[in-house]
Amino acid sequence: MEKNQIYDKFSDVITELQSVITETTEMKQLISTLIEENAELTIENEHLRNQIMTKQSAKMQPRLSRSRENLRKLYESGFHICNASYGRRLDDGESCLECLDIIYGSNS
Ligand SMILES: [Zn+2]
Structure with missing residues (x-):
């Protein structure tokens, strides 16, 4: 190149x-x-x-009524709100159908 x-x-x-x-x-x-x-x-x-x-x-x-909302808070802090066991402590991981029915059920 x-x-x-x-x-x-x-x-x-x-x-x-x-x-x-x-x-x-x-x-x-x-x-x-x-x-x-x-x-x-x-x-x-x-x-x-x-x-x-x-x-x-x-x-x-759906928005809960004020009284149901209070019951829900009580339940979520670990207490039964159903008639049978009202005020009794829920065991760890326990859920209660009666309580849930009171909070979310269609009967008021
Ligand atoms: Zn209960």
Whole structure:
């Protein structure tokens, strides 16, 4: 290869490298934009998911009357509220159908 040819070859390689650098910089900016968008969408998704969960749980647990709500609190702090065992402590992990019926049942 002659000296001139070597010089031309170098010029070509430099031009190619510059174009690769330009493309890489553009790709970096694009990725940065996509990461930002992704973060925003993740937050928005989380927010919407929470709203759906809140709406669903509101549907599944219709609001209790004040007296039932008090009984529910008492029951959840570990005491029977049913006639048969009123005030007696529930064992660990025990649940009582009569108590639950008083709180959530359709008979008031
Ligand atoms: Zn009970």
